[in-house]
Amino acid sequence: MAKDWKQLTYLLTAAASNKYTREKVLAGVAICLFTTYSARKLYPRLLKSLLKRTGTGDAARSPHKDSPNVDKRFYQQLKYLLKIIFPRLWSKEFGILFLHTFTLVIRTLLSIYVAKLDGSIVRTIVRRDVKAFLLLLAQWIGIAIPATFVNSLIRFLESKLALAFRTKLVEHAYGAYFADQTYYRVSNLDSRLPNADQCLTEDITSFTSLLAHLYSHLTKPMLDVALMSFTLYSLASSRGASSSVPVIVATTAVFVTAEILRAVSPRFGKMVAEEANRKGYLRYLQSRIITNAEEIAFYGGHKVELSLLQKGYQRLKRQMELIFCQRLWYIMLEQFLMKYIWSASGLIMVAVPIITTVAVRSDGSKIDDDFDGGVSDRTRAFTTARNLLINSADAIERMISSYKEITELAGYTSRVYAMFSVFDDVRKGKYERNIVTNDKKAQGKKQLEKLSGPLTAAGEVVITDGSIFIEDMPIITPNGDIIVKSLSLQIGPGTHLLITGPNGCGKSSLFRILSGLWPVYGGKLHRPDPSTMFYIPQRPYMSIGTLRDQVIYPDTLEDLQRKGLTEAHLEDILSIVNLRYVVDREGGWDAESDWKDVLSGGEKQRMGMARIFYHRPQFALLDECTSAVSIDVESKIYQTIKDRGITLLTITHRPSLWKFHSHLLQFDGEGGWRLEKFDTSTRLSLNEEKQKLENQLAGIPKMQQRLQELCTVLGEDSVLLSKHGTFNDLETLQEVLDQEDAADEDVS
Numbered sequence: 001m002a003k004d005w006k007q008l009t010y011l012l013t014a015a016a017s018n019k020y021t022r023e024k025v026l027a028g029v030a031i032c033l034f035t036t037y038s039a040r041k042l043y044p045r046l047l048k049s050l051l052k053r054t055g056t057g058d059a060a061r062s063p064h065k066d067s068p069n070v071d072k073r074f075y076q077q078l079k080y081l082l083k084i085i086f087p088r089l090w091s092k093e094f095g096i097l098f099l100h101t102f103t104l105v106i107r108t109l110l111s112i113y114v115a116k117l118d119g120s121i122v123r124t125i126v127r128r129d130v131k132a133f134l135l136l137l138a139q140w141i142g143i144a145i146p147a148t149f150v151n152s153l154i155r156f157l158e159s160k161l162a163l164a165f166r167t168k169l170v171e172h173a174y175g176a177y178f179a180d181q182t183y184y185r186v187s188n189l190d191s192r193l194p195n196a197d198q199c200l201t202e203d204i205t206s207f208t209s210l211l212a213h214l215y216s217h218l219t220k221p222m223l224d225v226a227l228m229s230f231t232l233y234s235l236a237s238s239r240g241a242s243s244s245v246p247v248i249v250a251t252t253a254v255f256v257t258a259e260i261l262r263a264v265s266p267r268f269g270k271m272v273a274e275e276a277n278r279k280g281y282l283r284y285l286q287s288r289i290i291t292n293a294e295e296i297a298f299y300g301g302h303k304v305e306l307s308l309l310q311k312g313y314q315r316l317k318r319q320m321e322l323i324f325c326q327r328l329w330y331i332m333l334e335q336f337l338m339k340y341i342w343s344a345s346g347l348i349m350v351a352v353p354i355i356t357t358v359a360v361r362s363d364g365s366k367i368d369d370d371f372d373g374g375v376s377d378r379t380r381a382f383t384t385a386r387n388l389l390i391n392s393a394d395a396i397e398r399m400i401s402s403y404k405e406i407t408e409l410a411g412y413t414s415r416v417y418a419m420f421s422v423f424d425d426v427r428k429g430k431y432e433r434n435i436v437t438n439d440k441k442a443q444g445k446k447q448l449e450k451l452s453g454p455l456t457a458a459g460e461v462v463i464t465d466g467s468i469f470i471e472d473m474p475i476i477t478p479n480g481d482i483i484v485k486s487l488s489l490q491i492g493p494g495t496h497l498l499i500t501g502p503n504g505c506g507k508s509s510l511f512r513i514l515s516g517l518w519p520v521y522g523g524k525l526h527r528p529d530p531s532t533m534f535y536i537p538q539r540p541y542m543s544i545g546t547l548r549d550q551v552i553y554p555d556t557l558e559d560l561q562r563k564g565l566t567e568a569h570l571e572d573i574l575s576i577v578n579l580r581y582v583v584d585r586e587g588g589w590d591a592e593s594d595w596k597d598v599l600s601g602g603e604k605q606r607m608g609m610a611r612i613f614y615h616r617p618q619f620a621l622l623d624e625c626t627s628a629v630s631i632d633v634e635s636k637i638y639q640t641i642k643d644r645g646i647t648l649l650t651i652t653h654r655p656s657l658w659k660f661h662s663h664l665l666q667f668d669g670e671g672g673w674r675l676e677k678f679d680t681s682t683r684l685s686l687n688e689e690k691q692k693l694e695n696q697l698a699g700i701p702k703m704q705q706r707l708q709e710l711c712t713v714l715g716e717d718s719v720l721l722s723k724h725g726t727f728n729d730l731e732t733l734q735e736v737l738d739q740e741d742a743a744d745e746d747v748s
Ligand SMILES: Nc1ncnc2c1ncn2[C@@H]1O[C@H](COP(=O)(O)OP(=O)(O)OP(=O)(O)O)[C@@H](O)[C@H]1O
Pocket: 188, 189, 477, 478, 479, 483, 501, 502, 503, 504, 505, 506, 507, 508, 509, 510
């Protein structure tokens, strides 16, 4: 065994040794050049030529626009991602990579050793040398233990490498996704990343697994080819054969194969990216059903949802089938060229030196003059060479066949890179969105003005200590629609503002701008830090966690303890919103449940209001958040908020809440607005009169219809109807009634 190790070392240092003649060294250099050429030139050439077919272009910011290919852009994107994975040289990831590479080298050396051992065993069999055979067999079994361990270690380190890569990317992605409300902006203000969840989970996993796999699958074959070619060369040289024939045969076989595969390779990168896209869409459809299960069940909407799911699945299936079909013939061709054509050229490579030369020992005696005519030695040489050749062919096959995987990697690289670049852009306030035209959107509504060109957040935003000051600020949707052209108002502490207006006039949008979710596209906005404003939305949000977590959201238990608050405080808060009973009903503060389903609509809204009393903000932004709460509890909650010194900014349609506000901001739904001091009593009496009139007039069409019926039954005309026909609107009716009154007065 020690002898064989010695031989291996000898082979590796042979090039530097002066035992080789000039011709041998030149042949060795030729083999090394061939190996290097295959690994470094042929391969990229193959990739480059493919680019010509698929078309290149410099890195566009959004890879979804162009199909991902193995091109300059792919290398740039990969470089960007590798910088995230390997932030510095001395990192854990580099450590694993180094260990993995070291194991791959060991594996190659072991393969060479095993190939030679195999040849020697065959020779002992041909020579019928039992003692030597048993000795070599013991060596065979002995080497199997480290060899199998190294094989298993390679897989283990590959998985560790993939996990380490994934951890780095996930940490980076989460950091970017949760910075500056990017998670909101990505889906609401930008349309480049429709399935961020798919990118954050599936795509990162696929990318990192493929990257680690490819590292292993490219490094090992390159090492194999280099070391095994050298060993093959030394075997041929030991028989005094020229190395030129094998080199020419091998180069021609590899070059021709690569050229053929280049010409016919399908665009796997593009196909894989599309597959990931469709997977993401299907996932989105499924998650929508889980989120809205109750609503869909009430509507009985399962047919529509099922058909949407089926369509989504069919789209994915079609794409997967396309990839399978392309792979079917591509792999067939690959196998044909690499297994059969290469084997044939391999046999030529092995046979030529053995057939054409006579091996000579260093003392000048011919091996063929041995007692068996040199048969056993030729058999050993053939077996060893064949083993090495099979291993090398296998290695080159793996290198070329991994091109398919590289194109797939290009697909995932493009998606993961796209995710990071969109996160980056959105964080910097650069948004791209597919603009919806007004025509369809504004049916039955006044046409909204639309901004042309890219939207830029040109407004001035200043953080103040306490008041909100808005000057000439437009309210513009992410779609570019100008809902309000210019808004100016000032809200100091204690200015309790009620906001009203028709649906879609921009009430919630004003809150989005105040909270920093939407950019300020013009004018001035001076406001306190968003952390001092607490927004309660129309749809109450329940988090995952305990009952306590629901009240203190988004604080954690540690925050609660740091603030010095106790469960007694929380119980007081729940008493204000009439929810104290929930603590007992659900089994205490530590109870965990699916709160979205466990609490009723009104309970959820009251829980939302409880958060105001826990956080005690300067401003409470309440967006129709008590529509399911009974009026008495609602009044109690509003009064307590005011008593605690919190300023109200309320969107509501309920007159019962008017009395808690001092000012009214009224949007007209056509871009206009009015701000006035709120005179609750006058407004209430006017509202009462309006409702009375509405109730009275609501009966008129019915009365009119009944009058018509009576006329038909009696066969008589009505004075009102004969004069004016039917009343199409209330104005006409009023006119008729006035005329009738005047006529009656004249008569009397
Ligand atoms: N993320 C978004 N992207 C594009 N347009 C949006 C977005 N969110 C809201 N809009 C549009 O902005 C307009 C104003 O919406 P907003 O939610 O402010 O209305 P609202 O006055 O609060 O209505 P409602 O009383 O029905 O709640 C609507 O036309 C809506 O379609």
